[in-house]
Amino acid sequence: MEIDFFWIGAGLALLGYFIGNGLKNFKNPKGSPSGTPLLIKERDLFVYLRLRPEEVRELLEKYPDAPKLLLKGTTYYPYEQLVQWLSSEDLYKKQ
Structure with missing residues (x-):
């Protein structure tokens, strides 16, 4: 059960990283x-x-x-x- 929470936490951390990285040039995509x-x-x-x-x-x-x-x-x-x-x-x- 504890391992499941680890993977959920790791997935959320990666999700936050990729969304944050994608928003860097949100107003200036080019x-x-x-x-x-x-x-x-x-x-x-x-x-x-x-x-x-x-x-x-x-x-x-x-x-x-x-x-x-x-x-x-x-x-x-x-x-x-x-x-x-x-x-x-x-x-x-x-x-």
């Missing part, structure tokens, strides 16, 4: 595992880059070849590619 979205709108870019909006605007004006997507008139930036582009040596050579 997000990346790191918690950042895959695509960021231009107006929200300053939040993820931790810059002031003026600095982001200046950066994008200075480097119009930043990785971006234009969908239905809205500009999106792929976060992982943008961070990789910002940290690339080619960007520093252009200055």
